Amino acid sequence: MLRECSFEEVYFQNFQYFEAIDQMKEIKEQFIPFHSADLGEEEAQAAADVIRSKWLTMGPKTIDFEQRFASYVGAKHAIGVSSCTAALHLALEAIGLKQGDEVLVPTTTFTATAEVVAYFKAKPVLVDVDVESLCIDLEDAERRITAQTRAIVPVHFAGQPCDMDAIHDLASRRELRVIEDAAHSLPASYKGARVGALSELTAFSFYATKTLTTGEGGMVTTDNEDLAIRMRMMRLHGIGRDAWKRYSAEGSWYYEVMDPGYKYNLTDIQSAIGIVQLGKCDQMNAARREISSRYTERFLKERALEVPTVRADRDSSWHLYVLRLNLDELKITRSQMIEELRARGVSTSVHFIPLHMHPYYQKAYGYQEGEFPVATEQYHRYLSLPIFPQMTSMQVDYVIDSVLDIVAINRR
Secondary structure (H helix, E strand, O other): OOOOHHHHHHHHHHHHHHHHHEEEEEHHHHHEEEOOOOOHHHHHHHHHHHHHHHOOOHHHHHHHHHHHHHHHHHOOOOEOOOOOOHHHHHHHHHOOOOOEEEEEEOOOHHHHHHHHHOOOOOOEEEEEEOOOOEEEEEHHHHHHOOEEEEOOOEHHHOOOOOOOOHHHHHHHHHOOEEEEEEEOOOOOOOEEEOOOOHHHEEEEEEEEOOOOOEEEEEEEEEOOOHHHHHHHHHHHHOOOHHHHHHHOOOOOOOOOOOOOEOOOEOOOHHHHHHHHHHHHHHHHHHHHHHHHHHHHHHHHHOEEEEEOOOOOOOOOOOOOOEEEOOHHEOOOHHHHHHHHHHHHHHOOOOOOHHHHHHHHHHHOOOOHHHHOOOHHHHHEEEEOOOOOOOOOHHHHHHHHHHHHHHHHOOOO
């Protein structure tokens, strides 16, 4: 038997319904960004405190941030730098890379991973990727090793760690150094250990779109004290130990330049923001995991879509949610899908245009488009959807509904 509803109940139910409609209209009228940094009053206050202290550049806050970061990932040393590019550059310098050497790099990555190799007049040897994870293909990597190969730089694509056991096995057998490009992967883990404590050297990014941001910035971690000492010196003009203290009460005007270094230091303003961000890193990761789960739950049954998967022995940071299109099921291309989403107010991106498709790498090293079949084919299929901690539930639903609606309209 149906129960009669009171006037108040009917009014409240109708109010909720029309409120939901209004909220959805509001979402449709706004632009959902690809990313929005989870920054608030706490970060603003931390930066303001540093400004009031008058110590603006690298100083005690940076040292504090480094120590906290090392403890968080489980490494003995963390060296704060101006970018992940700087971290990779310093890592390669620390292992003694020189002109004529070769370094294995996946072609599906941002140019920074390979360009730092070129800084030394060494050669970035591009490698195809695994079709499932889009991380470096180790069989292809081993085929490309020569007598000049000195290192391998695995990239934890989208936040999922590479198969580090297999990488370390290859590196051990072929006498290669391992430098992880972890720009995407804070706080990812592999077999229970955090990325940052797995290899000899690991480089992180704190760029504006990353899972932890200081605006610009980066970190390199290591358990090797000699490498840590070298990188600390080279990040600040090659000046001897504790150069940053020379303007403090306990510092000295006297300094010695030990080698021609770089201007790669992280500032205290950035580090103060980083300390706050690090404190909520797990919370932000939980929000990303929730969004990724909702995307996957809704997209999994749609045959025109392929969702990202995470292998059972590792945890992703979910820096990116990379959706792949089964193009034989659709009448539109990946680029047209991006434009359709943009027309509906949903911003997306593409990660990445493989390096072998860029004019510089073709001209400088002779790479050709057909040389890396997996990376080339997958590039035409994928796009990255918005995923950031402060996405609202209705924004997530709107992105999902927009994707599925475009698929339904354009199904073959």
